[in-house]
Amino acid sequence: MKPATDPSEDQLVLLPAGGKAPVRRPRKGPPSPVALAPVSPIAQVRIDSPLPQLDRIFDYTISQQLDDLVQPGVRVRVRFAGRLVTGFVVGRVPTSTAGKALRPIERVLSGERVLTPQLAELVAAVAEHYAGTFSDVVRSAVPPRHARAESLQYELPELAVEVKDQDVARWGRYTNGAALFRRLRGGKSANTRGVWSAAPAQPWYQDIAALVRAVLEPSIGGAIVVLPDAHDVDLLAHELSELRDITAVLTADQGPERRYREFLRGLRGAARLVIGTRAAVFAPVLDLRLIVVWDDQDDSLWEPHAPYWNARDVAAIRSSAQGCALLVGAPARSVETQLWCEQGWARSLAPTREVISATAPMVRALEQDDLERDVAAASARLPHMAWLVAKAGLKLGPVLVQVPRRGYLPTLSCQNCRRPARCACGGLLGQGVGQSSPACTWCGVPAANWKCKVCGDTNLRAVAIGVERTAEEFGRAFPSTQIIWSQSSAMRRNVSASPALVIATPGAEPVADGGYAAVIILDARGQLQRPQLQATVEAARRWFGAALLAQPRAPLVITADNSEPVVQALIRWDAPGFAQRELADRVAAGLLPSTRMAVLHGAPTDISDVLSMLTVDHQVLGPTDGSCIVVVRRELGSMLSGQLRVISATRATKSTGKPVNVVLDPREPIAKASPPMTGAQKPGP
DNA sequence: AGCACGCCGACT
DNA sequence: GTCGGCGTGCTC
Numbered sequence: 024m025k026p027a028t029d030p031s032e033d034q035l036v037l038l039p040a041g042g043k044a045p046v047r048r049p050r051k052g053p054p055s056p057v058a059l060a061p062v063s064p065i066a067q068v069r070i071d072s073p074l075p076q077l078d079r080i081f082d083y084t085i086s087q088q089l090d091d092l093v094q095p096g097v098r099v100r101v102r103f104a105g106r107l108v109t110g111f112v113v114g115r116v117p118t119s120t121a122g123k124a125l126r127p128i129e130r131v132l133s134g135e136r137v138l139t140p141q142l143a144e145l146v147a148a149v150a151e152h153y154a155g156t157f158s159d160v161v162r163s164a165v166p167p168r169h170a171r172a173e174s175l176q177y178e179l180p181e182l183a184v185e186v187k188d189q190d191v192a193r194w195g196r197y198t199n200g201a202a203l204f205r206r207l208r209g210g211k212s213a214n215t216r217g218v219w220s221a222a223p224a225q226p227w228y229q230d231i232a233a234l235v236r237a238v239l240e241p242s243i244g245g246a247i248v249v250l251p252d253a254h255d256v257d258l259l260a261h262e263l264s265e266l267r268d269i270t271a272v273l274t275a276d277q278g279p280e281r282r283y284r285e286f287l288r289g290l291r292g293a294a295r296l297v298i299g300t301r302a303a304v305f306a307p308v309l310d311l312r313l314i315v316v317w318d319d320q321d322d323s324l325w326e327p328h329a330p331y332w333n334a335r336d337v338a339a340i341r342s343s344a345q346g347c348a349l350l351v352g353a354p355a356r357s358v359e360t361q362l363w364c365e366q367g368w369a370r371s372l373a374p375t376r377e378v379i380s381a382t383a384p385m386v387r388a389l390e391q392d393d394l395e396r397d398v399a400a401a402s403a404r405l406p407h408m409a410w411l412v413a414k415a416g417l418k419l420g421p422v423l424v425q426v427p428r429r430g431y432l433p434t435l436s437c438q439n440c441r442r443p444a445r446c447a448c449g450g451l452l453g454q455g456v457g458q459s460s461p462a463c464t465w466c467g468v469p470a471a472n473w474k475c476k477v478c479g480d481t482n483l484r485a486v487a488i489g490v491e492r493t494a495e496e497f498g499r500a501f502p503s504t505q506i507i508w509s510q511s512s513a514m515r516r517n518v519s520a521s522p523a524l525v526i527a528t529p530g531a532e533p534v535a536d537g538g539y540a541a542v543i544i545l546d547a548r549g550q551l552q553r554p555q556l557q558a559t560v561e562a563a564r565r566w567f568g569a570a571l572l573a574q575p576r577a578p579l580v581i582t583a584d585n586s587e588p589v590v591q592a593l594i595r596w597d598a599p600g601f602a603q604r605e606l607a608d609r610v611a612a613g614l615l616p617s618t619r620m621a622v623l624h625g626a627p628t629d630i631s632d633v634l635s636m637l638t639v640d641h642q643v644l645g646p647t648d649g650s651c652i653v654v655v656r657r658e659l660g661s662m663l664s665g666q667l668r669v670i671s672a673t674r675a676t677k678s679t680g681k682p683v684n685v686v687l688d689p690r691e692p693i694a695k696a697s698p699p700m701t702g703a704q705k706p707g708p
Numbered sequence: 709a710g711c712a713c714g715c716c717g718a719c720t
Numbered sequence: 721g722t723c724g725g726c727g728t729g730c731t732c
Contacts, residue, residue, distance in 0.1 A: 068732075074709065081732040104710060104731040121732050675709095678728065 057127075060090035066128055067114040069143075070103055071158050073329075075672040078156040081110075082119040084127045093128055096136030096143070098168065100129045111138045111161065135173055137165045137290065139307055141345060146305070148340050153687045154621065154664040154671070155330020163326060164305035165286070172284040177293035180268045184240045190233035196222055197372040203350070208237040210244070212312040212348035218360040219352035220598040221567075222374035224382045224538055224575045227352060228255070231315055232262045234350065235296060238313045239266070245295040245308035249334050251321035253300060254516065260298050273299030273306055301326060301334040304341065313348040314338045320357045320564045321530075325690055333690075335359070354598075355567040358560060358609060359616045361602035373599050383596035384542060384570050384579035387412070388587075405496060409543045409580045413497075416541025416578065417504060417522045423539040424497065424526045425569045427546050428489040429510035435461055437475040438482035444473065452483065493545065494526045509533050529565035538574035547583035547590075555691060556614065563589045563601055613642075615688060619660030621653045621667055625683035629674075633683045636670045639663050663687075 067080045083101050085093045093099065097112050107129060119125060138146075142164060150160045186208065194200035197219065206215045221227045231248060238246045250256050253274045260272055271285040271294035288294040290307040297306040301324050304314065316324070319335040326332045335351055336359075342349035349369070351360050363369040374382075389406050416422040428434075435444045435452045444452040450465025452473065461470045461483055474481050488496075494508045505523040509515035509531045518525055520536040527533065550562045570579055570593060583590050592601035610617040623630050623646075630646050637653065639662040645651030655663045667685050675682055 065732095070731090072709080077709090077731070083732060101732080105712085106710075119732075123732070125732055676729065 058087045060085040060087050063115040063117050065116045065119045065125070066093050066112045067116060068099060068101055068110040069113050069157050069161070070108055070110045072108065073156055073159055074675060075156055075668065076675045078158070078672065080113065082121045082125050084125045085115070086127055089128055089131055092131040092134050094136050095140055096138045097134060098132040098137065100132060102126050102129060111143070113138070113143050133168050133173060135168070142305065142307055145341055145344060148344060149332050149337055150330065151661065151668070152336070152340060152664060153330035153332055154667040154685050159329050160332065163302045166282045167279055169280045169283040172280050172287060175284065177288055177291040179293050179295070182266070182269050184236055184242065184266060186236045186240050187233070190236055193225070193230055193233045196225070196374060196378045198375055199370045199372050203370065203372065204234065204237055207234060207313060207348060208240060210241050213346040215348035216342060216363070216369035217350045217372045218356065218364050218369045219350055219372040220356045221352060221354050221571055222378050222382065223384060223571055223596065224573065227317060228259045228262050231259060231317065231352070234313070234315065235263060239295055244310040244312035246313040246315070247297045247303055247306055247308055247311065248315045249299065249301060249304050249317070249324070249338065251300070251318050251323045255317065256298050256300060263296070266296055269294055270296045270298060271306070273297055273303040275300055275302065304334045304337045311345055311347045313350065314342060316351045318353050319351050319360060320353060320560065322690065331686055331689065353564065354571050355563040356598040356602035358602055358606045361599065361606045362616050365606070371599055374596065379596045382575040384573045384577050386579045386581065386594040388585040388590045388594070389580060389582045390584050405500060406582065410500060412541050412578050412580045413501070413524065413543060417501070417524070420520050420537065420540035421518050421523045421525055421535045422541045422543065423532060423535070423569060423572060424493065424524060424543045424545060425529060425532065425565070426488070426490050426493045426526060427529060427550055429512060429528045433489045435483045435485060437478060437480050438484040439480035440475060440478040442475065442477050444470070444483055445476070446470065488546070490526050490528055497524050497526065507533070529568060532569055532572055534572060539572055539577060540574060541577055542569050542573045542579040544569060544579070544581040547581045551583060551587060551589065557691065559589055560605055563592060563598065566593055567598055613654060617657060618654050619657055619663060619688055621663060622650060622686045622689050623653065623683050624650045626681055629680045629683045632674070632680055633670055637666055639666055
């Protein structure tokens with residue numbers, strides 16, 4: 024189509040001012056009364072709508088008046104299906120292929136080109152990967168506009184970044200580490216990808232800081248570091264405080280103005296380093312050289328909204344698309360990143376043999392048999408060996424006790440038949456600290472007259488013992504010792520080097536000044552028996568995470584069998600080896616990440632409708648009660664997501680059948696039922 | 709999702 | 721002869 028200069032096409036129909044009834048806005052026909060931009064008067068616009076059938080580019084005309092402002096990346100208001108909606112301009116072209124009269128762009132919300140072409144490409148790639156929509160993803164990538172933040176001046180200060188002497192040495196402690204460091208320092212970022220398992224007794228954020236300095240030292244190019252939570256962000260930002268003036272911090276909890284300001288600092292080149300939580304993986308950074316993702320098994324790297332992207336995988340997509348380096352680190356190692364290593368897409372970095380033998384904790388696994396013979400145990404849960412190690416450790420400094428459950432007695436069962444004890448409302452019973460008797464964890468009703476619905480017994484038995492009850496037990500076993508506890512609901516970040524017993528849930532361990540003199544991991548056996556696919560890799564992550572905090576060669580006691588592969592990995596400090604083994608099992612079983620899968624959720628007829636339209640070579644598991652799983656070979660993953668996108672879009676326009684919910688590569692393929700959210704979960708002080 | 713257009717029953 | 725039912729389909 025030509026630029027609309029033909030009057031027969033573009034005549035404005037002026038409505039009589041005080042006119043008669045049918046004041047219908049011109050639905051079809053050229054509504055543009057004004058001259059169009061002389062060059063490339065067509066804007067390609069992405070509409071802000073989550074509907075799959077609208078997930079494409081729509082063309083609009085650009086008036087001469089808006090010519091300067093309508094640039095790729097700006098936010099605009101356009102009339103769509105009669106209503107004003109917002110969208111992003113993703114391109115300008117001389118002609119349209121729409122084959123129909125175009126409506127004009129009504130308004131440019133801001134001249135700020137927030138959705139850079141690279142970012143638009145990344146967002147589209149992520150949407151495709153997860154069979155989601157552009158607009159669902161772009162919401163995470165570009166924060167809402169804030170006018171005041173836009174009016175500020177943004178300048179990049181002169182600041183010489185210098186690699187410190189110990190920075191080089193740090194990475195020399197990892198296999199392939201020195202080479203990675205050299206490449207980054209020398210500006211070679213294309214195809215530089217590392218998967219990094221942390222060394223014990225060497226703070227991970229200092230390792231990251233060293234690498235960031237190496238990338239920024241040549242005073243060209245930028246870096247992004249993605250961390251699981253805001254506290255980690257503070258920790259690294261503090262470690263790199265000399266770079267404060269060129270660092271943007273992006274976390275979800277900062278207000279709209281701050282968030283947009285930090286985003287603009289990256290966009291306008293006033294920040295060369297972005298440190299943030301998961302959405303920071305999309306941050307605009309001029310000449311991006313490196314993305315670091317730490318602790319990729321942490322759940323908070325998953326976006327909780329559709330299409331449920333994961334920051335690690337977005338980082339991988341971005342690394343490929345933009346040719347920047349990628350480093351994914353963790354206390355242990357995920358099977359996903361192990362696959363990258365085995366495919367040769369990334370290099371494996373792990374502490375060298377010398378580092379391990381000099382610093383790894385000395386692990387003592389307590390067998391089930393040991394525990395049964397353990398007549399000297401202070402209680403059923405506190406084995407004598409653990410007691411001895413704690414006692415010896417307390418002469419030297421703080422001792423960490425990791426307990427997998429928070430609270431006091433978080434789970435109870437029937438004494439007789441061992442079935443979970445339930446309240447009349449269906450909720451599970453538990454006992455909070457300070458509560459003298461058990462109560463329902465959902466509705467809070469006391470369980471004084473509880474009677475087992477199955478066998479009629481009235482006695483309860485503790486199935487799980489939480490941090491607070493454990494603290495009480497240790498308090499009795501170690502009178503006059505300071506007891507500190509920390510759990511997700513009440514986290515303690517640091518403890519001093521003076522002796523204390525520190526009881527914590529996984530992930531809530533305080534960092535000890537100088538490291539823990541001993542580490543004790545309780546109730547470990549049960550963590551390997553959980554039904555989740557991720558149970559053993561999650562256990563590895565938790566245990567390596569605790570072990571990292573120990574002093575070099577400190578004793579570590581764990582109540583799990585020596586023969587368990589995870590325990591073996593801990594003893595040998597070999598997280599890659601464990602991930603390799605776990606990955607081999609998954610390959611054999613045809614599970615993630617060796618395959619790609621989609622979970623379909625919907626009515627059985629709708630699901631079979633979708634399945635009948637899939638032509639990619641696939642396997643179907645299920646369908647069962649409203650959901651089913653489609654599995655394809657890994658290399659067919661993009662075909663699967665592509666077909667599912669098309670199918671969803673096609674079906675959405677039809678009136679027959681309801682939509683089917685599609686989730687690609689979910690964290691746990693089988694969704695668990697979650698208890699209703701009530702305030703009754705954390706009783707007592 | 710809205711919001712049209714479109715082709716069959718009861719009303720002035 | 722007209723108003724209106726909500727089934728089907730499009731939205732630049």
